[in-house]
Amino acid sequence: MHKDPGAPILRKERWGDYCLLCLKSPAIAREARPGQFMMVRVSDQPYPLLRRPFSIHARTRETVEIFFSRVGLGTNILAQKKTGETLDIIGPLGKGFTTGGGGSKRAKEQEPGRLAPAESLNGKKVFLVGGGRGIAPLYFLGLELKKQGAVPIIFYGGKTKSDLPLADRLKAHKFALLVSTDDGSSGFHGFASAMVEAELNRVAGLPMAFPPLDWADAPRKSRPVRAASYALAGFPARVFACGPEAMMRKIAALADRYGIAAEFSLEAIMGCGIGACWGCARKIRRGDKAEWLKVCQEGPVFKSSEVVWEEDKTNEVSDR
Amino acid sequence: MHKDPGAPILRKERWGDYCLLCLKSPAIAREARPGQFMMVRVSDQPYPLLRRPFSIHARTRETVEIFFSRVGLGTNILAQKKTGETLDIIGPLGKGFTTGGGGSKRAKEQEPGRLAPAESLNGKKVFLVGGGRGIAPLYFLGLELKKQGAVPIIFYGGKTKSDLPLADRLKAHKFALLVSTDDGSSGFHGFASAMVEAELNRVAGLPMAFPPLDWADAPRKSRPVRAASYALAGFPARVFACGPEAMMRKIAALADRYGIAAEFSLEAIMGCGIGACWGCARKIRRGDKAEWLKVCQEGPVFKSSEVVWEEDKTNEVSDR
Amino acid sequence: MADLSIDLGFLKLRNPVLAASGTFGYGLEFAPFIDLERLGGIVVKGLYFYARPGNPPPRLAESPSGLINSIGLQGIGVKAFSQEILPRLAGLRTAVIVNVCGSTNEEYAQVIDYLDRQEGIAAYELNISCPNVEQDGLCPALSPEATHAIVRLAKRTSRRPVITKLSPNVTDIVCIAKAAEEAGSDAVSLINTVLAMAVDVETRRPRLANVFGGLSGPAIKPIALRLVYQAASRLKIPVIGLGGIMSGRDALEFLIAGAMAVEVGTANLVDPEASIRIIQEMEDWCEEKKIKKLKDIIGTLNVASP
């Protein structure tokens, strides 16, 4: 956990409403693990006041990247930053995805609450499901998983074709990639969760719940990727997802149905990102107790069994 | 009076803490008179909230210029604006200096309170005294006076040499220019007001109140300008001044002593600049009554006899 | 096109946007910038019976997303207003509301009595909440009794509707608002400015000559919205909401929280076209959301926990 008050922007990419910034920050890069995030100061003035949280999208020895969509004041200001300007960032923060390895010894010690991976993912198929900007942490995760010998298959969904700016980058890194768009303008026609469901049903040999007709009609060029991605038969050993709440909830239900371990990177409005303000609370089930836990400290990644989805929000907190 | 929400910055000049922006805004330029000002929006966000007032430094048919020094948040933000960006401005505002002519008929009609010039300034010597950023309105005024056949002599003072960034521009326009610096790094060694006093005493044939020894020692290059500027003997027909309160107060006393009509451009913190908020009040003597008048509407230029200087501020407001 | 009109019961407005007192001069100052007839109404600068000099300068200090003022109700008095200004406002097809001030209860009545004899005024807004005229920000709107007394006297005097303008600087806004309601006020407007101050560290002097001033602008919007919601939830008479409204969305927040109309204050200083832009933005929003009558959203805040 470091504060880097002046991380220079080495590279910037823009695709419509999406933006990627590559920042030089060796200390943060060194400790970063997939699923962790950074708190980025948007302005040195009191407006907008709070830092914004962003997943670590990629890292090298010296750099970290963030990938974000412009949704409000803060992200709009960030999208206007130019190469050479510096950003004040704090990271890496929170607990990341459970992978087979990776992360410095120190980083692991700092995370006593993190469950040890139940199994090595080496040689196993894993699903990475990203909706819109939710793809951000999955690129870093996918690379890490590949290093560990796992076979990540990335499901990448968006409203329309232009919501999939990272598709090319992912292909270039030879990820097995399945894309979906709500309007059918690219890949599977429908939600990312429906695409995952179709795929799981296919693996299970079941008739598909939502017959993914458009899937068959998908543009030729997306199919070869698909073909290449199924070297490994059977269900994935794990599902990792990040995206809109509704998408993640659906994926959780699917993972549950098929008994697949799943992890989700959740969002919450954050005051500090370092566990000091209790602002980012989210109802989390641990054992038979549901409590408001700090997403910034205990998460942002939680296991399927832990998350109390928005729909169930009216359940009483157990100790209240 | 116009609001121009998107006046493009056509040219920008920077000298250390000083900055000049040339804005394209034909409607405002057309009506502008020397001594009037504009309200400039610094940010489209609520911080900083208020517009900033700046004198109109120059104009062409299509453009207006502002010249300012960086003193706080707003002026620092403005100084970072780049050519091609636009500014949201309102102007021309307030009542300008009393000159022999100029200004559209309409502009004059809008200013019923303005006293008609007592005399034409054609062929007469006038003093323009600017301290620091106070030079801003005097360049526009000087050009206007020259057009009317007057002979303006500009006294331009600063703390040190780098506070006189406009000296070259003024010389280039063949103004008779006398500069002073508090530290003697350029021209007369002392305050601008002392320089004016020395000059008035000289004209009066009096021993100088503050013997301007350094004046004689001034670098050669500033003296020819001086020599050229005294084609007209005798006292100036009018003094126009803008700068620090203490400087203006001193000039007012001098003008009074020698019976010269003088006008001053005053500053006040402004909320609106258009007479709507009563925020810019300043004690002004009219007849035998002193009232809080709106600097933005009744000023910012006031006659010597009207101004109640800061020192006298404890005097009771007459109708209170 | 959506119907933005609002019926306050005692007053029909073309749309719910009024220009707030003290930030809109006597109205005419804005004629070069906007069509005054597009406004729901204009609340003119606070008027005492006689002309009033106001407080010594500096009268303004900026703060983060806010403005602190200590104008002290400088103004020309009812007579000059009635002679010089009102005739030019009275012709406008927009509601002209006069912000009424007084040093004593009787002065409020005097001002109303004088104005009652003039034409072209739609209502009075009783300014019992200016923090800039007495020591320590004291004003009648801090006490239910004082509020009740002034409102009752005003209502007895006036032939026109009376809106009572309340202060945020109180422990219990509902209690004060109810006092106004019980005394017969036709509506309440809130909030006036929040009592505040600023210090110049270099000179170790207050940044306002008056020491205290009133905070307005976006900084106070969350406070204003809370007070408006509290008052609107408990009153029968209409609530007019204000405090930090800069955009159509800000205004909509107040309507959703229960205000039947809004006033736009500090925004006018920052942008003389603000009030019209706010109306436009609300209209666009209705269009986008297919809302036919803006009044249908008033008080629709859904506070049931999800």
Place this chain on the structure above:
Amino acid sequence: MADLSIDLGFLKLRNPVLAASGTFGYGLEFAPFIDLERLGGIVVKGLYFYARPGNPPPRLAESPSGLINSIGLQGIGVKAFSQEILPRLAGLRTAVIVNVCGSTNEEYAQVIDYLDRQEGIAAYELNISCPNVEQDGLCPALSPEATHAIVRLAKRTSRRPVITKLSPNVTDIVCIAKAAEEAGSDAVSLINTVLAMAVDVETRRPRLANVFGGLSGPAIKPIALRLVYQAASRLKIPVIGLGGIMSGRDALEFLIAGAMAVEVGTANLVDPEASIRIIQEMEDWCEEKKIKKLKDIIGTLNVASP
């Protein structure tokens, strides 16, 4: 180097900067970023006797230059605090102050009684002003009687100094502060957050699940400064000032207005190094102005009109 030390009478501080409760966790969260021993003190998150779940999310909403929170005093309770946290804080050479909460007067006493048996605490700060735990922002600090009762009970119970933390949401801060003083409070700290709310126009829901929340940050600084000045001008006991302090200059404004120490809240969230930076900026300012003892500037505000 300037002497920044402050003597509150009951407590000597290395410098006047304390970290404010609720924005600094239990202190240890900041150890990766700053040397905690450079602080004047740490006020830890509010503690009830038992662990407390807090309010449902969303708990935070940003506003212009401000933050609205409705955390609702989530916390681990005195026992877990005493066992897990206090031993790690107690070793630090900085004043540890515990922010004490209660649902009843007795609970305040219970918390104090339990903590009195622990070592390593310099003082208690009675949080009687949190707007996020009862309906409508109600809290004891809105009433002089309730304030007096809790403070008296706390003082009777406690073997340590008691600071009473006051609310800005009152008509008359002096009256409440005097009640605390009369009941024996060793100092007062103010302000807690300003009761506020925000509405999401799209969903027509409050942006905080709790509807109301407390506004903090630069937006409220002018309000806080005014309240601190009012209280400091009228009390004999020390006043600790807070609300929107982001810089050394902000802190100096409070000292000049009469605060003997300050707390830094929201700034810690924005910048975990803020408290140390603020101390540094004050030190630099003293250096520049050749001020030998920072305490000499306390209450030096010159309000004589110029």
